[in-house]
Amino acid sequence: MARHKSLQTNFSAGELAPDLGMRQDTEQYQNGAxxxxxxxxxxxxGTKRRPxxxxxxxxxxxxxxxxxxxxxxTSYFIAIxxxxxxxxxxxxxxxxxxxxxPWIGNIWRELDYVQSGNTMFVVHKDMIPQVVTRTxxxxxxxxxxxxxxxxxxxxxxxxxxxxxxxxxxxxxxxxGSITLTASDAVLVxxxxxxxxxxxxxxxxxxxxxxxxxSCTATVIETLPDTQTLTVTSTAKFxxxxxxxxxxxxxxxxxxxxxxxxxxxxLQTNGLIPFTTENVVGxxxxxxxxxxxxxxxxxxxxxxxxxxxxxxxxxxxCVELHRNRLLFGxxxxxxxxxxxxxxxxxxxxxxxTGADGDGFLESVGDGQASRIVQLHSAExxxxxxxxxxYYCPEGQSNPFRPSSIAFFxxxxxxxxxATCKHRPFDNGVLLVSGSSIIKARxxxxxxxxxxxxxxxxxxxxxxxxxxxxxxxxxxxNGPERYAIAVNDDGTLVxxxxxxxxxxxxxxxxxxxxxxxxxxxxxxxxxAAVTRAIAGxxxxxxxIFDQDxxxxxxxxxxxxxxxxxxxxxxxxxxxxxxxxxLGNFPLSLExxxxxxxxxxxxxxxxxxxxxxxxxxxxxxxxxDFKRILGCYVHVIGSARxxxxxxxxxxxxxxxxLDEPPPELNGPQPFQFAGWExxxxxxVTQPDALPLDILAIRQEVAF
Amino acid sequence: MSGLEPLAIAAVVxxxxxTAYGQIMQGRxxxxxxxxxxxxxxxxxxxxxxxxxxxxxxxxxxxxxSLETIQAIRAGRNVGSGSPTGLAILDSAIExxxxxxxxxxLNYATRSDQAGRAALLSDRKSYMSLLSGxxxxxxxxxxxxxxxxxxxxxxxxISAGRA
Numbered sequence: 001m002a003r004h005k006s007l008q009t010n011f012s013a014g015e016l017a018p019d020l021g022m023r024q025d026t027e028q029y030q031n032g033a034x035x036x037x038x039x040x041x042x043x044x045x046g047t048k049r050r051p052x053x054x055x056x057x058x059x060x061x062x063x064x065x066x067x068x069x070x071x072x073x074t075s076y077f078i079a080i081x082x083x084x085x086x087x088x089x090x091x092x093x094x095x096x097x098x099x100x101x102p103w104i105g106n107i108w109r110e111l112d113y114v115q116s117g118n119t120m121f122v123v124h125k126d127m128i129p130q131v132v133t134r135t136x137x138x139x140x141x142x143x144x145x146x147x148x149x150x151x152x153x154x155x156x157x158x159x160x161x162x163x164x165x166x167x168x169x170x171x172x173x174x175x176g177s178i179t180l181t182a183s184d185a186v187l188v189x190x191x192x193x194x195x196x197x198x199x200x201x202x203x204x205x206x207x208x209x210x211x212x213x214s215c216t217a218t219v220i221e222t223l224p225d226t227q228t229l230t231v232t233s234t235a236k237f238x239x240x241x242x243x244x245x246x247x248x249x250x251x252x253x254x255x256x257x258x259x260x261x262x263x264x265x266l267q268t269n270g271l272i273p274f275t276t277e278n279v280v281g282x283x284x285x286x287x288x289x290x291x292x293x294x295x296x297x298x299x300x301x302x303x304x305x306x307x308x309x310x311x312x313x314x315x316x317c318v319e320l321h322r323n324r325l326l327f328g329x330x331x332x333x334x335x336x337x338x339x340x341x342x343x344x345x346x347x348x349x350x351x352t353g354a355d356g357d358g359f360l361e362s363v364g365d366g367q368a369s370r371i372v373q374l375h376s377a378e379x380x381x382x383x384x385x386x387x388x389y390y391c392p393e394g395q396s397n398p399f400r401p402s403s404i405a406f407f408x409x410x411x412x413x414x415x416x417a418t419c420k421h422r423p424f425d426n427g428v429l430l431v432s433g434s435s436i437i438k439a440r441x442x443x444x445x446x447x448x449x450x451x452x453x454x455x456x457x458x459x460x461x462x463x464x465x466x467x468x469x470x471x472x473x474x475x476n477g478p479e480r481y482a483i484a485v486n487d488d489g490t491l492v493x494x495x496x497x498x499x500x501x502x503x504x505x506x507x508x509x510x511x512x513x514x515x516x517x518x519x520x521x522x523x524x525x526a527a528v529t530r531a532i533a534g535x536x537x538x539x540x541x542i543f544d545q546d547x548x549x550x551x552x553x554x555x556x557x558x559x560x561x562x563x564x565x566x567x568x569x570x571x572x573x574x575x576x577x578x579x580l581g582n583f584p585l586s587l588e589x590x591x592x593x594x595x596x597x598x599x600x601x602x603x604x605x606x607x608x609x610x611x612x613x614x615x616x617x618x619x620x621x622d623f624k625r626i627l628g629c630y631v632h633v634i635g636s637a638r639x640x641x642x643x644x645x646x647x648x649x650x651x652x653x654x655l656d657e658p659p660p661e662l663n664g665p666q667p668f669q670f671a672g673w674e675x676x677x678x679x680x681v682t683q684p685d686a687l688p689l690d691i692l693a694i695r696q697e698v699a700f
Numbered sequence: 701m702s703g704l705e706p707l708a709i710a711a712v713v714x715x716x717x718x719t720a721y722g723q724i725m726q727g728r729x730x731x732x733x734x735x736x737x738x739x740x741x742x743x744x745x746x747x748x749x750x751x752x753x754x755x756x757x758x759x760x761x762x763x764x765x766s767l768e769t770i771q772a773i774r775a776g777r778n779v780g781s782g783s784p785t786g787l788a789i790l791d792s793a794i795e796x797x798x799x800x801x802x803x804x805x806l807n808y809a810t811r812s813d814q815a816g817r818a819a820l821l822s823d824r825k826s827y828m829s830l831l832s833g834x835x836x837x838x839x840x841x842x843x844x845x846x847x848x849x850x851x852x853x854x855x856x857x858i859s860a861g862r863a
Binding site: 158159160244246249251304335336350351352353354357359360361362363364365389401402403404405406407408 | 774775776777778779780781783784785786788789791792795798802805
């Protein structure tokens, strides 16, 4: 019988997926674990029992959590659910609310938002964009997004022709209340109250005919006239040609050539009319001898209508980038990106495409059919249902209408719209189904971004994440994590320090379901659904590494009121040094408080089967026996390895004192032969356990 | 009447004739020069009109090329061809060129107009030169006739120095 000793000094590859169980040839296998349930990986290589949570506030219902950071000292967790918004300080204290919010039903699950200062823009494709404003420490206001009002009281909103290109529009007059007639039934009752533009001049629709072919509208800006020109000869002019006046600066295009000396021209250079001058066309010049306003105004294809509204829906995603507000993911024009004018977040007038104008651009490669998320980083990232794009920009090529481009990178992952991206580890995390993707700048001028999946090695613990949060200096330590909420109510903690080749994931669960997560600095909050006293309860909880239970309430001296909070639910009671067991306590004389009462959770570290190369080759699959191991710990309580528990006290310890902290190697002896033996470390007590390394001796 | 007077009369009349002839010829010469200048200015006016047309054609060709370049660049940037911003940029390019063409046409028209006016002035100058030469010659002849009459009647000193 030969023996083999090995020392695993770090778990920096985290929990590995079962289908990687035979990749003993990889570095990740050497540094991985079969299970790291409810543990987190430390930057130094060890692992730690995950933090417990404080029970902070009961939430009115299922919700998502949003960070609202005003400045370094003022920040909130915002709970957004069916028709409500509740604010909590970063310490979890209630700080005002809004009711009657328009995100009713289930659409709150699909909201997108962006926040800056005291303002947050909230969008959904079925809802007028909303502006949430913090008006005081605990007071909030909600309003519909209002566009900047331009000349002639014209709302400067995005306009787009959403009907077929061939459809024409014809006004009955140029001012006042007019009738607009379309060549196809493109008008619906929901058009009432929306704006439509005839040759870029706006009208407000007040009524729509039942046949959808016409509407009544109030002219907001005087419409350009159709003029009948009496000319020397129309021989060199044709319908559709652009023409200019030789002296008046009038411009237009020919809408009708009536006969050899008459033609109709629609003004296109503002409202400047043609006069008795020469009219110049692409094929010739002729003299105008008389001008009159045509009785029938031209029916033209040059018309458009407000992009966002009750007819076609609203933007589905929003972002702030380079002092512009961006909207994307429109229901009818989903590949369009609308940007506000520079330094005016409410003005979307595209103007002449000048650097300061707003813009309305579409992804032009025919691949991406819908923009689902926008992320402002060194460059704007556009996440679509067919992969990621970046908009290149630099000091000499700023983000402006004439420079906008959409360059694809990474694989064509369909990015999940409802799981908001997060900046992390010099990149951006996004979710595509059950994959977590990291986009990162390359530093290369010709290919500025790249992306890959960071969850491949632990894909078994990622299930369609619905929310992401990132935290730095977690628990005042050097670790930073991205934490994802799975659709099965569990969490995944991702540690990523690519510069140090650290990438790992560990699963976290509780005796409820996590529904949302958010992080402000090192503070991580979760919305958790729990069954307490037979009732479904929605709770705001905040993680704290000093806790070893979930949903904790602190009782200073007495446990008499525990049932008020937890009913008959099974809860554990711990003090700073003791795990006192489940409530009600069986101890006659429990130690003094304060008592921390909450739900216990199982934390497990299970190693991968040992890798042994015998003189005649691999021993994989052969019967082996782990003779024993040393589990190196620091500042820990007692624990078990493969069911064998350490004693809380040694014979020399004072039993009147709390069990001493365990530090250094803790020995275990095992029996039994297995083909794939492992060491499973668990905790009978809800107390701290930091494991730095495991040394094992295997007989084979 | 002294014996010198016929000679003096002949000298006066003969000299005046020569002067008058010279003045007529000078007028005609100036007229020809002015006419030539007018012709040159008319040619210049025609050239300006041609240059104006050529300039406009060139600018329109350049605009067409620019619009195609813009569209090619936009396609390379992977943005939609018919987006409002794309159309605004194209419209802006067209508008800029149209304004430039109008301004240049105005400049050319002004120069053409100036050349036309200068040609007219030269025409007038030509006519006036001719006329002034003839008038000067007539004046000389009349003046010499008066002088000869004065000599013959003794009312005109032959030599102012001796009178």
